[in-house]
Amino acid sequence: MTTEDDRHRPSAGKAFVVLASVFALLFGAVVALLAFDQYRVLAAATRLQHETVPEIIRYQRLARNLDQLNHEGERFFSSHSAEERQQALFLVMLVASHPSILEHPQAAAMARDTENYLGEINQLAARDPSALRARYPEWQRISQRMHLLVDDISVEGANLATADLDDMAGTMRTARFKLLGALALVGGFILLLIALLRQHLIRPLQRIDHALSSLDVEQPAPQFPDASLAEIHAVEEATGRLHKAMISNEAARRELELLANRDGLTGLINRRHFMVGAEAEIRRAQRYGRPIAVALGDLDSFKRLNDTHGHGAGDVVLRTFAALLTDSVRQSDLICRYGGEEFAFLFPESSVEQAHILVELFRQRFAEHDIRLPDGVLVRVTLSIGLADASHCPLEIALQRADYALYEAKRLGRNRIVVAAEAD
C-alpha cells in the first residue's frame, strides 16, 4: 500500500540511476579531459614528426650548406691558379644560390657578403696575386662569423624539438594529474557508494533480518527508524503487518485448540484431550514415584431423567454437574466428559485415599444440589464413582479398574464410591 509519505520517498532504483548518472557524468568528464590530453600528445607527436623534424632537418641541411660555403671559401684562398680560384668561386656562388640559404635571411646575407667579398678578391688577385695573402686574415674573420652562424642555426634547429617535447611532457604531466584525479574520484565515489549502501540498504536490511528472526507474538511489534528508501520502508511496513497477522493467527489457533479440546455441552475437556494430558501426568508421577489416582463417574438414572423430562433436561443436568464439578476440584485435577453421562477424573499427587476424600465430598455436594429443569421442576441427581490407583499401571489399565469399580458401585445401589482393589 502506497502512502503519501512513500510517494516522497525515493526508490532504490531511482537512487541507483541518479548515482550511476552522476558517476557516469563525472567519469565521462574525466575521460574526455584525458582524451583531450591524448589528442594533444598525438597532435604534438604528429607535429614533431611531420613539421618539426623536417624543419630540424632543414636547419641541419642549411648548416651543412653553410659549412660547404665556408669550405669553398677556404679552397678559394688555397687555390694555386686563377682557374682553380674561379672554380671555387663558382662553387661558392652555387652554394650561395641554394634555396635553403636564400630563405634564411641571416644565411642569405652571409652568403651574399661572402660571394661579393670573394668576387672582389678574385678581381684584385687577377691584378695582384699578393692580395690573396693580404686579405686572408679578413676572410678568416668572415669564416669565423660563418662558423658561429652555423652553430646558431644548428642549435636553433635542435631547439625546435625542445618546444614540442616540452609541450608533450607538460601534457603528459597534466594527464598524469588528471588520471590520479580520476582514480581519486572513482575511489571516492566507491566509498560514498559503500557508505550510502550501508546506511540506506545494508543496515536497514540487517534490522529487518533481526526483526524477522525474533518476530514473536509474545513480543511487541518491531520498531524501525524512518527509512529513506521506499522499498526498505515497504518491507518494514510489511514486517509490522506480519507481526499483527501472527498475533491474530495465534489467537485463532488458541480458540480452535480450545474448541477442539473441550466438550461443547459441558465445557469440560473432551476424552481425547483428557487421555493425552492424563498419559503425560501418569508418566511423570511414575517417573518420580508420586501418587496418582483415576476415577470414572456416572450419573445415576440419567436415562430415566431423559425419558421423563426430555433431553433438554438431561443437558441442563450435565451442564450443572460440570459447573459444580469445576468449582469443586483442584486446579491441577483433570476432569473430562468421558461419554454420555460418564465422566473421568485424574488426581495428580493424590493417593487413592486422598482422591476418595475429594470425590466423596463432591458426591455428597452434588447429591444435595437442587437442579432446576427447563420445565421448572427441581430435581436431585446422584453420582456413582469408581476409583483406582494409577501410580503403578498404565492409564488404560487404571481406567479399566476404575470402570470395574464403577460397575460395582452401580451394582451396590448407586450414589456411592467404590475403590478398585489393588492390582496384583
Place this chain on the structure above:
Amino acid sequence: MNSLRALVLIAALFSGLLQAAELKVAVLVQDPAQISMQGKLIPSSTPGADLVAVTDELAREICRRIHAHCAFYYVRLAEILPGVEAGRFDLGFGNFLRAPEREKRVAFSDALFRSSSRLIGTPANVRAYTTKLAQPVNLANLRGARVAALDGSRQQAYLDRNASERALTVVATSTTAEALDLLRNDSADFALLPIRTGYALISRDKAQRFVFVGPAVTAHGLGDTAHIVLEKQNNALRRAANKAIAEIKADGTFQRIMYRHFPVFLD
C-alpha cells in the same frame, strides 16, 4: 586509352609483372648534339654533359628500383611535359619545378632536390647594364634587355609575364647550351637558368666568359623543389617512383650519383 594504360600498370605492379613492363623515360638534354646520341655515352666535352649524366643515372637507378625495364629517350625540355601528358613517356626527368598550370597536366613525384634560378651574363654586359640602370644588375631591376631562357621552362614563363612591363625581349632556346651560345654570339644579353644548370655550364667554359649576375631567386616560381613528372592518372607508378626516391636518398645512392658529377652535394 590513358586510363587503360594506368589500369594495366596498376595490375602489373600488384602482380609483380612490372618487371616485364616497359616504361618510356624522357631524359633532359642540355645540348642539341646530345639528342642524336640517344643512349650512347655522351662525351664529357659537350656542354652540360655532367647534368645529363646525373639525370641519366638517376633515371636508370629509379627504373631498377621499381623493377621496370625502361627505354630512355633523350629530349629537349619542351618535349617532356607534353610527352608525359600525352602518354608518350611514362616518366619525365627534367628537374621540373611545380607550378599550378603544370599540376593540371601531369603528376609530380616527391622532391629530388631544391633549386633556384639565376641570371648569367658576360662581364661586359654586366658592366653595360650596371651603367645603364645606374645600379648593380639583378633579375628584379633588369629592364630593356634580351634574356634567353629554356623553352617550356619556369624561367621563360617568368620572363614572358614581365616582358612587356619591363621591356624585356625573351629569347627561347631549345637547350641550355643554346642559351649560352646566344650570349657568346651577343644575340642575348643575359640568360636566366636554373642555378645547377648554370653552374654546370659556366664552370666548364674554358674561356670563362660568363659570370652569375645578381642574387639567385626562388620567388615567382623560379625556385623550389625539383621533381620527376608522370602521367596524371598513373598513381601506381607515382607511388613506386616515390618509394624508389625515398630509398635512394635513404641508402645514399642519390648522394653518390650527385657527387660523381658535382663537387658538392646540396640537398
